[in-house]
Amino acid sequence: MTSSGAILARLLPPLRPEWRRMIGSYLIATTSLCALAAIGVLTALGVGRAVVHGEWPPTVWWIALGALVLLRTFLTWREMDVSHALAYRVLARLRMALFDAYSRSVPGRRREHSGRAASVAMTDIEKLEFFYAHTVAQIGAALTLFVGAVVCAFLVLPVAGFVMLGGAIAVTLTAWAGAGPARRIGAREQREREEQSERLVDALGALREVLAYGLQSRVVREAVAGTRRSSLIARRREGIAHLVDGTRELILTAVVIGVIAASLLGGEIGGAQAASLPAAIALAVAGVAAVADAAHTVSELHPLIASADRVVAGLHRPPVVAPVDRPLPLPTGPLGVRFENVVFSYDDRTEVLRGWSIDVDPGEHIGLAGPSGAGKSTVIALAARLWDPSAGAVALVDVEGVAYPLDRIRDDDLRRTVAVVEQDARLFHGTVRDNLVRGAETRTDEELRDALTRVGAEGWITLDDDLGEHGVRLSGGQRARLALGRALCREPRVLIVDEITASLDAESERIISDVLERFQGTVIAASHRRETLSRFSRVVGVEREEVATTAGPPRSR
Incomplete structure (x- = not known):
């Protein structure tokens, strides 16, 4: 994951003008996710008090819950608005940077395929825009929520904190175990799609020749065969993803059981502790679920890593003309x-x-x-x-x-x-x-x-x-x-x-x-x-x- 993170980090400099907006998106996402977790914990706390003590939650509980719901609703809308606007800006920044790189390094001199260059400029960058505009903020917000939930768990019910740490480690291991195969299969899928793009660009660019020589059926057969190969590889990748996701669901269930069992075995339930146990479970689930979501997102980044690698290579193409040093003004008249x-x-x-x-x-x-x-x-x-x-x-x-x-x-x-x-x-x-x-x-x-x-x-x-x-x-x-x-x-x-x-x-x-x-x-x-x-x-x-x-x-x- 270090090398993958390094590849994604190399695209941050061209996005420097958008860093402030990216930080703002992270803060909104974090506040929204914390509000959602607080709603779950507060609701569980109210239910626990009602079941154990037979009391309706106090007025301040209702006010706090209503305020959190309104805040979450507003932040959800605001997060979508900000991330979509930021996505368009990221798309423009990366494409402008890539175009500048191509203008300094004419592809024709290196005999590169125009279909591959077009795929980088269009498909690869479109994959990355949402990552930098939304996914980065979501991963950061999830990890921030987990840290906050663990701290709160240790303060309220220490055993729940240890269970959360164990669940987070298990979730991280599932992500690590599934990342390797998923990345290799994803790379094969991307190569197949690139070759398909090149074949289609060649066919469309030589449409008259295709018609003149009666090659339509051959072009269609090659396109269908390439699509089938891509689909087969995609199904294998999705199968691995479903297996990893199922394992994470089992881990979340184990966390809930672990919090209850550890509390019972530790003799920490009684009176006020019994009323707060649902809240502790909700807090543990929210924290581990945040890590699970982040791990799932990270495990799905392999297509983005390949795309980011190609965009980075495009941005760092060696120029065919050197930068002008100590420029000279041109005289008037014929030259x-x-x-x-x-x-x-x-x-x-x-x-x-x-x-x-x-x-x-x-x-x-x-x-x-x-x-x-x-x-x-x-x-x-x-x-x-x-x-x-x-x-x-x-x-x-x-x-x-x-x-x-x-x-x-x-x-x-x-x-x-x-x-x-x-x-x-x-x-x-x-x-x-x-x-x-x-x-x-x-x-x-x-x-x-x-x-x-x-x-x-x-x-x-x-x-x-x-x-x-x-x-x-x-x-x-x-x-x-x-x-x-x-x-x-x-x-x-x-x-x-x-x-x-x-x-x-x-x-x-x-x-x-x-x-x-x-x-x-x-x-x-x-x-x-x-x-x-x-x-x-x-x-x-x-x-x-x-x-x-x-x-x-x-x-x-």
Whole structure:
């Protein structure tokens, strides 16, 4: 349990702004649980006096009992209200922290499955939100109640205190005994669900291929088989949980019998003690039941531990770009790009670039050519500082040749200066207007319509048209033009384009090439299309270990 607690504790720092609310939730839960226990003890005390002495409880007893019932009712409502509000805040905090971690560590570079990343961001964090918003407070309240009940038991009926301690130890042992098997089975269940999620993400992402190749039945069979395996594992886990819960019920029954038997054998019952015995039993049951509830909750945490472990791993992903140290302000005016002895590899594997150097002057338009896998897209990503090189440097340069290394430029300044349009650029769900203003400062509708005109889109779409998910209603050429228009709305000084004409018809390719040719700034465009490359005064061949230039030699410095 120590390692599990350590994993859950590692998610507390991102939740620091919510600590005060979490403490408040614990205090409310503790007060509510103590009020419930007090109601049980007070009721048992009144019944005991009525049975033993034949007396109705005094007026103060009725007032106290009524006040406790009202307090418990109010606290139950308040606890639900606070925990639900806190759950949404926890959900937002963890997702924001996870998104920040992903923004510093692009998953694509490490070839991670998007289904697994989505499962962490959605399913795993949703499991954890209720734990930190409600379960932690409930466990803390249960343990606090137990400590208070034990102290009271020793003061009122010492033998009951010893019975309570023995019952609590027995309950804790049942939790420890069942935790190991439950955790192992729960881990298997979680792995099965993850694999199922990956299969479904793959199938939905390749829906056209599934339909074209008639793979529907196979996808369904795999999904059904995975669901059956998950259900079988879940039943085994539930069987262990039922066995442990049944054992705890037996322990609670033994505590009641133990309090009565110990009191009889110890000769502590007589007169006032007999009247208070029901209260002592109620107190013992409340205390041990609190421990039993806490133990049951802890024994059910194994899915949360696995989820928390994955979220922790996501939050502590090594960044692909180092934090900016001693940032430099960028000058006004045109900017070029300089690669100096750049080395880069994916996951410390074969180097894609080795000693790669080139100067792109401010305002110059160059094309990058080379076979698939040569490193064109890598050059694009490095120029936009989506990744950092393994060695060497990438910098922006002004008209006087002064270099501004990318790792010395604030991210906000860099994103305002450099815009990237990738081959598979995604459009966001929403209207055309929503997409064009993404990442840009406030733009008027006139400016947005001008961007549509520049990319030749004004005739077939309007600002208020809904694009659907990923622009599904558009053709490839239309999506490429809107993605380029979105980049132009940011008014960058350096425009980087990666193979956006690769799968387009000749007319779409011509329109996009015209836009790039007219762009007033620096352009770096990777392409294997002759029409696209023919528009550039310089075309640089990208290879793994050297640079070949088809329009003049590489510039030396």
